[in-house]
Amino acid sequence: MAVKAFSDEWAHQFKDEVNKSSVYKAAAKGWKWTVGLVIEAEPDKNFPEPKGVVMDLFDGEARDIKVGTAADAQGCNFVITAPYSRWKQVATGELDATKGMLQGKLKLKGDLPTIVRYTKASQEMTECTTRVPVQWPDEF
Amino acid sequence: MHDAGAGPVARRILSAKNSQPVTYADAEPSAFASMLGGLIEANVASRPEKQKDFNALAARVGIWVTDIDEGVTLDFRRGHLVVHNGLEPKRDITIRTDADTVMNLSNLKIGLFGMPVYYDEVGRGVASKMFQRKLRIDGLLGNLATLNTVTRIFSVQ
Numbered sequence: 001m002a003v004k005a006f007s008d009e010w011a012h013q014f015k016d017e018v019n020k021s022s023v024y025k026a027a028a029k030g031w032k033w034t035v036g037l038v039i040e041a042e043p044d045k046n047f048p049e050p051k052g053v054v055m056d057l058f059d060g061e062a063r064d065i066k067v068g069t070a071a072d073a074q075g076c077n078f079v080i081t082a083p084y085s086r087w088k089q090v091a092t093g094e095l096d097a098t099k100g101m102l103q104g105k106l107k108l109k110g111d112l113p114t115i116v117r118y119t120k121a122s123q124e125m126t127e128c129t130t131r132v133p134v135q136w137p138d139e140f
Numbered sequence: 141m142h143d144a145g146a147g148p149v150a151r152r153i154l155s156a157k158n159s160q161p162v163t164y165a166d167a168e169p170s171a172f173a174s175m176l177g178g179l180i181e182a183n184v185a186s187r188p189e190k191q192k193d194f195n196a197l198a199a200r201v202g203i204w205v206t207d208i209d210e211g212v213t214l215d216f217r218r219g220h221l222v223v224h225n226g227l228e229p230k231r232d233i234t235i236r237t238d239a240d241t242v243m244n245l246s247n248l249k250i251g252l253f254g255m256p257v258y259y260d261e262v263g264r265g266v267a268s269k270m271f272q273r274k275l276r277i278d279g280l281l282g283n284l285a286t287l288n289t290v291t292r293i294f295s296v297q
Binding site for chain 2: 096098099101102103104105107108111112113114116117119
């Protein structure tokens with residue numbers, strides 16, 4: 001059943017998908033940093049307030065994924081920022097996250113060599129988001 | 141005629157540039173330029189062996205990402221790198237490939253004698269792209285050592 005985008009239910013299902021992925025588990029071995037996703041508001045898309053997703057990822061496991069404020073996400077070791085519609089493109093498989101970062105469509109803050117070393121893990125994490133059925137606020 | 145490259149003023153400019161190992165030729169560097177410049181700067185700052193390669197390398201290297209139609213020129217000037225948006229003329233080497241392979245190139249392990257490793261999973265993937273002509277390197281002939289040095293500086297492994 002589809003869940004509301006960037007809701008607590010979505011975070012829960014996303015975490016389950018990450019922890020089900022053997023590809024992620026292998027590719028993220030040794031990862032020990034938090035990752036924050038900042039989803040910028042787009043009122044014209046029925047997404048009026050910014051949100052943050054805080055991901056506590058450790059050694060191939062998602063220990064916790066929570067939805068909070070943008071400020072919560074900005075406090076993480078790595079922060080990826082984009083407007084709502086870009087995140088929707090990523091989560092529907094329309095935009096590849098690697099290409100998005102190289103094009104500046106997704107803005108990354110954090111130690112670049114570390115994130116590049118874990119490219120495969122981040123690609124698989126993106127794949128996991130596409131497996132969560134989502135109700136998008138601009139499609140209500 | 142005044143030779144701007146030979147006087148004390150030019151030397152001062154060069155010295156100032158050296159205090160900042162990576163600079164950008166464009167007022168607004170593209171996301172790709174910033175990412176590559178930032179990656180190289182972080183690599184060089186954290187690894188003495190990469191710093192040594194960086195200090196020795198003088199070459200102009202172009203990288204064109206075929207699936208996003210964006211590229212950069214990396215102008216290595218022995219201890220200083222100028223990153224240009226897009227492909228600039230007089231390049232020694234030009235690498236043309238997709239975004240995933242660019243990321244894989246920066247994940248190549250460096251093995252014996254400072255040679256990139258092409259026999260592990262990442263290396264085989266890169267070699268396979270080369271055989272399929274999805275990774276093309278113009279100017280390779282005569283510049284193999286330069287390519288290996290660039291790969292070492294670029295690699296995060």
